[in-house]
Amino acid sequence: MHSVAILLLDRVIPFDMAAPQQTFDWTRLPDGRPAYRVRLCAETPEVAADGGLFLRVDRGLEALADADTIIVPGRADGASPLSPAVVTALRRAAGAGTRIASVCVGAFVLAEAGLLDGLRATTHWAAADRLARDFPRVEVRPDVLYVDNGQILTSAGAAAALDMCLHMVRRDLGSVVAANAARMSVMPLEREGGQAQFIVHEHPPVPRGSAFEPLFEWLEDNLAHEITLGAMAARAGMSERTFGRRFREQTGTTPVQWLLRARVRRAQYLLENSDHTVERVARQSGFGSPTAFRERFRKVAGTTPHAYRAAFHGRRPVAGTGS
Template sequence: MHIVAVLALDKVIPFDLATPIEVFGRVGGERYEVRVCAPAETVDAGTFTLRARWGLDALLDADTIILPGCADVAMVVPEEVLDHVRKAAAGGTRIASICAGTFIFAATGLLDGLRATTHWLAAAELAARYPGITVDPDVLYVDNGQFLTSAGAAAGLDLCLHLIRRDHGSAVAADAARLSVMPLEREGGQAQFIVPAQPPTPRGSALEPLLRWMQENTDVEVTLGDLAARGGMSVRSLNRRFREQTGTTPLQWLLRARIRRAQHLLEATDQPVESIAGQVGFGSPTAFRDRFKRIVGTSPQSYRTAFRQR
């Protein structure tokens, strides 16, 4: 019997807490025993109060510890909680976090020198607070062997299914995925859910007319020389002004505008991908698909399937 201990703290995110309880608890064959552990008998989860049957000492008996996210990433985690997680890790216990649970994990110091992820909205904060961690905001989960981290709440499902597959193989994991009405593997990572920032247009600058033209003509294939000529300046001056005023190069700025336009067309129209490729200035559908996948993290067709407006 594999013991999965789910840590419950005040302000815990209910979905993050329920996910491992549901996924591991419904695996047949008495393969898992799920225990909810907390530093106190009652936990204030905001929308409800939880009574935990197990204390922190139960973490030391677990084979796997799950750290769900809490609503406040700046919350101070009790030192006794961190100590118990560290002791469990020293004994070889597998530890995984869901969403903002990575902040609890990071506070233990166990992730220092490792790659990790969290919800993309909190990724920059995680990287700033814990510079010893290599934060990857684009993936659904990161498996370092003993230590694993996942992105948002739904990615917690992906991580739990991944752990079941590691423990018992793909057939058992596939059954668990069907019970959760989830694919065993989802294509792409977090990047497809991140809305790209609108390319900045400095108001009143000499670049404003050129930037407006670039946004309105994403279908036109242009070179750096073409843009410089349209802006009435040398290529060198164009590059310098772009870096000063937008923080990027002219062609990178234009690429962001094109991808943003492509996402809108994929979401709001039924136009073929080949047609959209031409409308956003790519010479071939193959080049468009390749660049789109590198930036967004999934193919144009998969993006449309996930985000098409009904």
């Protein structure tokens, strides 16, 4: 029987903990026996959880030493710094070859322990930029459900953790057992780690009071038209070189990248709220050809326009029905 230790840290997110616990608890061998023994462990007997809850556990950090797999759930904002004892226990387990996986922002715990240095990793898309900034030695992949480096795995969020755990079950026990576990969790087994997170890209940053504010408004009004770097610089009354430098200083990105994200956000809105064809959405968003639109939309949003619409398109009420 495989042993799984779920490490609870201060301000643990309960759903992040429950997702892997449920998956492994419900996994059965062909003869009906449990395939995994799941244990909750922590540095202290009682752990504060997000939402004002307190969880009591029976096992301490020693449980990490005899586990085949360690799961580190995410922690809410305001969590205490990692203690040296936790860092030491995780590093010792990694050195012994134990499989270690994180859920959502639990990736920050692994990164702080140095376990993600030089590796690819993911986390919830909303925290991906911060993970990349705080831990530059980690190759952050914000556009996937989970990343499997062999011994170290990371997942994007609680739902993606179910995909990651089913992936581990399939690695450990084969597709038949994993398929049964997926049915128990009411999950498809087919979602692969490389499938994109559905990322909602907010409007690119527009600093309040910025000298570029009139330019941003003009850009938003003219996204459907061709806009060159020269036209943007002329609109701002600067040379292209000066414009590019000052634009990056104020927004943290290049004019071309800002424009691309703005056009993708426009396309997301149209895909969600209209029945326009992909070709028409491409034109209205300023991408020109449908081929270029599909390529660039996937690069930024992490999925295809058709898949995005299938997931997020809602039927609008019919006028006059009171719906």
